[in-house]
Structure formats: structure tokens, C-alpha cells
Amino acid sequence: MPEVIAVVLFIGIAAYALFGGADFGAGFWDLVAGGAEKGNRPRAVVDHSIGPVWEANHVWLVFILVVLWTAFSEVFSSVMLTLFVPLSLAALGIVLRGSSFAFRKEVFRTSSRRNFGAAFAISSVLVPFCMGAVAGAIASGRVPKGGVAGDTWDSWINPTSILGGVLAVAVCAYLAAVYMVWDAKRFGDDGMVEYFRRRAIGAAVVTGAVAAVGIWVLYDDARYVFDGLTSRALPLVIISAICGLGSIALLMRANHRGARLLAAGAVVAVIGGWGVAQWPYMLPESLKVTQAAAPDATLWTVLVVFVVAAIVILPSLGLLYVLDQKSLVEIEETSPPS
């Protein structure tokens, strides 16, 4: 039973990476879009792309937290106590990001737009970095078991955490660029299709490079996870690499829909790989999944709630994504960028 709930937890993490990650990545491209004049068109695509699903994707984060504290409360308290600095930064970033994105639409002066835009874009990079750092802290065994605090700073300022943070930002940017190629197409802006296509390829290459360098970082700093990735999780690593390379190839041939699927596959495989690599540990080499799990009655309740929530929420989220993809949820008629 604990294994089933651990898988449920990872489904939540993968969904947050795929959907929330793309939102954060859109903020990254907003950040690097250049000055007000030059960045107008890409920013219009960003607005257009994430406006309708604005903040909806944080349901996955809430889901992850609830499952973690209900089913693995010892891990939850250890993680929260040890990593409250990056987690607080992430929470602040999420608040700042959501509100700035909404505020930017309501102001006219370029200077105010720039300020809100900067707050939105910088926090969009800060949040995934912090999340990745948290993952790195857990993977490298820096979170102690027993619901006690580890080191406030070293726990998340270390090679694996920095790798996790940079990789998370790169993955978000990659996913967002791949998604936005299609969004620009729906938006009817061929120039932007090309703009994001080139960036998607660039981001894919950078993400791959970070991941490759990451292997050596893990070898030095998170040996258990490295061993896992090169043994039982190796198939997932290979799938991820194939999907990543495949998405680059499809992007080059302008097969945007296929590139999207493969990009998503690559990310899911990496996250699954992380889980399998640190198996059977929840906190590597100190706390096993089975030791960390709540009593069976609690786990069954979590599972039932998960199934009910899936039945109730997934269709509506699915409808939101589908309508969004078909451009049927228009918040406002925005004039096409000229």
C-alpha cells in the first residue's frame, strides 16, 4: 500500500512539472524577451497562452503537499523544517508571480507594466529553482529522518540542489517553449512560431547538457541516486534521452504536436527516474517509503480521496485544457500584436 501512495505522489509531481512547469517557463521567456518594444510580441503569446489557465495548475502543488503530509507526515515535517527557506521563497514567489501577472494586464504605463512584468518573470524563475533545490536536497540525503530540522542553508545550497534548481528552470523553459510554438500558431503569428521553435530547440539542448553534467554532480554528491539512475532507473533515463532527442528532431521538422508529446514524455521519464533511483527510500539512505508511511487506514483514505478527486476534478481540468487549446476560453479580445 505505501508503494501505491508513493506512486500517486509522483503522479502529482509529474503533473505539476508538466502543467505548472510550463507556466513557470512562460515566465522565463517573458523575462528574456527583451525591451518593451522588442518583447511585445513574445509577451503577447505568453499572456495569451497562460491567461486562461492562470494559477489553475497550482492544484497539483496543493495535491502533492496534502498527500505528503497525510501519507508521509514524518517526511513532510522533516522537509518543511529543513527546507523552510527555499519553500518560503517559492511560496512568496508564487504569490508575487500570480498577482503581478494579473496586475500587469490592468495598467497602461510602460513603466508600471515593466515593473509588474519583471516581478512576474523573476519569480517565475525563482520558484522552479527553489523547487528543484528542494528535490536536490532530498535526493542527496540532506534531509534527516525523524521530523527534525537539518541544516538550514547547506541542505539546499549544495551541488545537487543547484543542479536540481538549474535543471528545473531549464525543463520549465523547454516545456513552455515547446508548448508556445503551438500557442503562437493558434494565435496566428507565424513569426512567433519560428521564434519559439528556435528557443525550444535551444532549451532542449541546454536541458540535455545540464542533465548530462548532472550525472557527474550526482556521482560526487548523491551517490545513492546516481547508482539508482545507472541501474534500476536506467531504462527511464534512456527513454527520457530518446524522447528529448526525438522532440528536437520533430521541432526541426516542424512537427509541433509530436514534439509536445515527446517533450512531456521526457520530463515524466526524468521524474519517474528520480523516484525509481531513490527507491526504496523516501529520504535516501535514512527513511524507507514503508517506514515513512502512515497506517493503512490513512493510506486507504488517501487513495479513495485521490480516486474521487480524479473523477471529479480531472474532467473539468481536462475540459479547461482542451478549451484553452481550441482557443475557446478567451478572457479578453486582445488585439493581435502589430
Place this chain on the structure above:
Amino acid sequence: MLVGDTLARWVYENEPTKFAAIELVPKTSDDVPETLGGYLNDDGTVSGGIPIPGLASILSDPSNWTDTVIQGLDSFPEDERPDTSEVNTVHLAWDVMVGLGTLLFLLSAWYGAVWLFKRRLPASKWFLRIAAISGVLSVIAMEAGWVVTEVGRQPWIVVGEMKVTEAATNNDGVWVTFVVIAALYAAVAVTLVLILRAMSRRFRERGGSGDGDDTDAPYGPRGPLDTPDTPLAEVPS
């Protein structure tokens, strides 16, 4: 009102400590008055307020009328019940919640009565004034309800199982985190008000013209506002 009554009875049966704080009952007894306002002193006496004889007992269990016994704060160990200032907070919040709830109920009753007999909105300016702030009042009532349930639980976080002090983090930096979060939310709140005011100004200045020169701003004026020709207060009966 029905829901509130039912929930209060649930608290009476399951969380007697919280109930004693809500009803300001220092000593266990029957024939307990419902005290409106008033406060608890450190020596366990109640000062001020308007007591309605027997009403708290009657409401707690109507079948026993004023014979219903309500457990007082003195029947719980001192370290397992809210202290004097917490009790006063709970009681005040309770009065605010019930008072506002009753006011809002009367407001609906007012509307209902006028509609029933005259088939129109109440024309009184006071109705419109109260209706205009009723949204804020309902939020205040809701927050007061949260204060009742959370402060009334003290010193427990999980009643009978775990105290707040056992659950709270022992990390450094709680104050820093708290101040930063409070500051961020304050900044966001101020910005929100400023932006709402700017939007309202745009509507006032250009609302009627519909010149469409700010299509770039969502929620900006799009065209003439759809206003009724006759102000509501002058709608003929």
C-alpha cells in the same frame, strides 16, 4: 440560522470547553443565561453584558428547558482550556458573528416583506446603505467565526491529542518569515486597491464613449454601460 443552531449544539456536545468560552460560563450550572457582550475577569466572575435568563441552557438542549446543565470553565484543568483573554476573544467574536448574522437575516427579511406586499425593492435609503456594506459584513462575520473556532480550541491544535506548542516549529526565522509574508501581502493588497481605483477611474472617464482605444487593457471600458434608465430607488411601485 438553522445550521448555526445545529453546529452550536454539536459544539456543546463535543467541545464543552469551547462552548463554555462561547457562552461565557465560568462555573458549571443549570439555568445559564445567554450573555450578550460582557467579559470574564481573572477571578472567574463575569462583568457587564446583558444576560438573558436561562436562554443558553434552553438553546443547548430545548427538551430540558432551563434545567440543561452547561459545563463551566472551572470543570477543565487550567492548562487544558483557553485563558481569560482567549475566552474574552472567543465570546466577543461569537457575539460579532451571531449579531452580524442576525442583522443580515433581518435585512433579507426586510427585502422579503417588501417584495411580498409591494412587489418592489425596499425604497428606504437605509436598506440600500446596509445592503451596500452587507458583503463586507458577511466577510467580517465569517472571520469572527474562524476566531471562535480557532481561539476556542486553545491550547490544543488537535483537541485532546496535541497542543499548539508541541506542533509549532522550533526553527529560527519564524518572525522573519512572518514579517516578510505579511509585508508581501500588504503590498499586494495596496497595489490591488490602487489598480482597482485606476480601473474605476477609467470606467468613469471613458465609460460612456466606447471609443475602444484601450483594447489592450482587459476589463477596460468597452462601450456604453448597461445601466437602467430609471434609478432603482425611483422604480414606481
